[in-house]
Each structure stands twice: as C-alpha cells, then as structure tokens.
Amino acid sequence: MAYKETFNISGENLLKKVKDLFNEANVTKITIADKNEKEIISFPVSIGIVGVFLAPIFAAVGAIAAIVTDCKIIVERKDAEPKAEETVAEEENPLV
Incomplete structure (x- = not known):
C-alpha cells in the first residue's frame, strides 16, 4: 500500500530535498x-x-527552484513496514 507525504519548502532548498x-x-x-x-x-x-x-x-528542478519562492513536495512512498495485524499473527504462530 502506498502513502503520501507533503513537505513545504523554499525554492532555495528544493533541489537538495529532491536529491x-x-x-x-x-x-x-x-x-x-x-x-x-x-x-x-x-x-x-x-x-x-x-x-x-x-x-x-x-x-528542471533547479529551474523551478529559481522561479518559485515557496512550494510543496508531495512524495509517494511504498509501504515498507508490515501491518500491525500481520506482525501479531506471526508472533502467535508457534510453528514459525
């Protein structure tokens, strides 16, 4: 499952954050x-x-950074952590 994260950032820090x-x-x-x-x-x-x-x-990001003063970076991430219920189910199984 994917989730989104948003960062408010100034144009001068945009390229560093993207990198x-x-x-x-x-x-x-x-x-x-x-x-x-x-x-x-x-x-x-x-x-x-x-x-x-x-x-x-x-x-392109550098050019955008030169033009805008404030912007937002919206980051989509894949879910890297197992869900809590999956973790509990694994702990309850004595055969594992």
Missing part, C-alpha cells in the same frame, strides 16, 4: 507543486535510475 528523496529506497513518485498545490512537475522514482537520466530532472 535526498532520490536516495530513499521507498520513494516511488515525487511531485512538485506551488503553494496552492497546483502541480508543476511530477516524475517517477525507480531504483535503477542512473546519473544520465537524473541530470535532466535535476536541471
């Missing part, structure tokens, strides 16, 4: 929106992305 998010394993999609949540750019994040493909994305 940091690319290094997190459970991020699947990043959307940059203005302060009114109107989408500016959105791109998927895959584990196999190499530097050649990241350069245009970072250039």
Whole structure:
C-alpha cells in the first residue's frame, strides 16, 4: 500500500530535498507543486535510475527552484513496514 507525504519548502532548498528523496529506497513518485498545490512537475522514482537520466530532472528542478519562492513536495512512498495485524499473527504462530 502506498502513502503520501507533503513537505513545504523554499525554492532555495528544493533541489537538495529532491536529491535526498532520490536516495530513499521507498520513494516511488515525487511531485512538485506551488503553494496552492497546483502541480508543476511530477516524475517517477525507480531504483535503477542512473546519473544520465537524473541530470535532466535535476536541471528542471533547479529551474523551478529559481522561479518559485515557496512550494510543496508531495512524495509517494511504498509501504515498507508490515501491518500491525500481520506482525501479531506471526508472533502467535508457534510453528514459525
């Protein structure tokens, strides 16, 4: 199951935050929106992305950062933690 997380950020810190998010394993999609949540750019994040493909994305994010003063980053993440009920069921099974 996926969930979303939103960060309010200034334009000057935008590129650094996006680069940091690319290094997190459970991020699947990043959307940059203005302060009114109107989408500016959105791109998927895959584990196999190499530097050649990241350069245009970072250039676009850098250009956006130069234009906007405040924006939001909406991050979609895959659920990395097991649900509480699954954990309890595993603990109750004596055969495991």
